Amino acid sequence: MSSCTILGIETSCDETSAAVVVDGRHVRASLVSSQVDLHARYGGVVPEIAARAHIEHVRPVIEETLKQASLRYQDLSAIAVAAGPGLVGSLLIGITAAKTLALACDLPLVEVDHLEAHATSAALLSETPPWPAIALVVSGGHTSLYLVRDFLDIGLLGQTTDDAAGEAFDKVAALLELGYPGGPAIDRVARAGNPAAIRFPRTWIDKPHFDFSFSGLKTAVLYHVHGHGRKYGSVAHLASAQIADVAASFQAALVATLVSKTLAAARHARVSDVVVGGGVAANSALRAGLAGACQKAGLRLHLTSLEYCTDNAAMVAALGCRRFQAGLVSDLWLEARAGLRRPARAPRSR
Ligand code: KG4
Ligand code: ZN
Numbered sequence: 001m002s003s004c005t006i007l008g009i010e011t012s013c014d015e016t017s018a019a020v021v022v023d024g025r026h027v028r029a030s031l032v033s034s035q036v037d038l039h040a041r042y043g044g045v046v047p048e049i050a051a052r053a054h055i056e057h058v059r060p061v062i063e064e065t066l067k068q069a070s071l072r073y074q075d076l077s078a079i080a081v082a083a084g085p086g087l088v089g090s091l092l093i094g095i096t097a098a099k100t101l102a103l104a105c106d107l108p109l110v111e112v113d114h115l116e117a118h119a120t121s122a123a124l125l126s127e128t129p130p131w132p133a134i135a136l137v138v139s140g141g142h143t144s145l146y147l148v149r150d151f152l153d154i155g156l157l158g159q160t161t162d163d164a165a166g167e168a169f170d171k172v173a174a175l176l177e178l179g180y181p182g183g184p185a186i187d188r189v190a191r192a193g194n195p196a197a198i199r200f201p202r203t204w205i206d207k208p209h210f211d212f213s214f215s216g217l218k219t220a221v222l223y224h225v226h227g228h229g230r231k232y233g234s235v236a237h238l239a240s241a242q243i244a245d246v247a248a249s250f251q252a253a254l255v256a257t258l259v260s261k262t263l264a265a266a267r268h269a270r271v272s273d274v275v276v277g278g279g280v281a282a283n284s285a286l287r288a289g290l291a292g293a294c295q296k297a298g299l300r301l302h303l304t305s306l307e308y309c310t311d312n313a314a315m316v317a318a319l320g321c322r323r324f325q326a327g328l329v330s331d332l333w334l335e336a337r338a339g340l341r342r343p344a345r346a347p348r349s350r
Pocket of ligand 1 (some may be wrong): 013138139140141142165166167169170181182183184187278279280281282283284309310311
């Protein structure tokens with residue numbers, strides 16, 4: 001098969017990112033321009049602001065990426081772009097940039113699903129992809145379990161019915177006044193806390209399905225901190241050791257649920273490999289929890305390397321390469337797909 005050099009573009013939320021990946025796993029250049037400072041004062045991503053920042057950054061980020069890769073547009077095989085799910089205004093900027101380049105440089109355009117890119121990101125640098133595998137995708141907007149039979153055969157087993165894991169981290173961090181983004185802050189603060197200090201709920205942990213629910217956990221933390229009926233007070237009445245205990249206990253409940261469901265999915269699908277991607281895959285307790293549980297269960301764990309856990313275009317270019325090689329090319333009518341695609345679910349019984 002001839003060599004495949006893909007420019008990937010990723011603008012689905014609040015990171016403007018471009019990358020050049022060769023043959024689906026050699027990263028020649030990868031740039032991420034984060035907007036985190038723009039959104040921090042609002043405590044979350046503001047879609048309007050995100051879209052405007054993408055407009056400003058997308059062209060310089062792409063040009064700098066090609067410069068770092070020492071490549072010209074003519075050297076590329078195709079342009080891959082994350083077309084959804086995500087914020088529609090943000091997605092449109094990346095898609096428009098990709099279409100413009102495809103048309104101007106006469107290059108094929110390849111559509112990539114953002115979540116499928118997260119689900120396969122653990123294979124980014126590996127010579128032998130670990131398929132079939134169970135993929136846990138845990139990010140600010142999504143929490144899903146997939147059965148990945150191959151790069152082009154990815155089936156949804158279950159997903160969150162309310163908050164995403166990262167969203168729960170961000171909301172609990174806001175409640176504890178730990179700043180934004182909340183995941184890394186809780187991860188840091190929890191190191192000084194006792195994960196067994198408070199028994200927070202582990203919703204549906206033993207239920208025979210692969211869906212998640214984290215809103216009850218978030219509410220339990222709220223009630224624990226402020227008591228019933230007294231929402232959004234300050235946490236000034238808590239000592240820093242108590243805040244660390246709440247952070248550690250919340251993180252333990254969330255991680256226990258993710259680990260248990262992931263292992264149950266691996267048993268259900270009779271696979272020996274587990275891959276993890278998405279921003280929350282950077283969480284140290286989740287990484288340690290999965291490592292211990294997989295080792296005990298005789299499963300091989302493939303953690304996405306830290307730089308490719310949060311949103312990045314390298315994962316888009318890598319999956320884009322596999323899709324391009326399979327002839328899955330889009331035309332210039334490609335549209336942003338803000339909502340979740342709902343692939344056929346695997347059977348529930350186990
Ligand atoms: O994948 P990502 O960059 O964006 C989405 O597609 O949503 O994930 C961002 C999420 C945020 O909610 C952030 O708080 C969370 O990932 N996150 C973490 C950690 N690092 C980032 N959550 C827990 N622990 C971390 N170390
Ligand atoms: Zn993401």
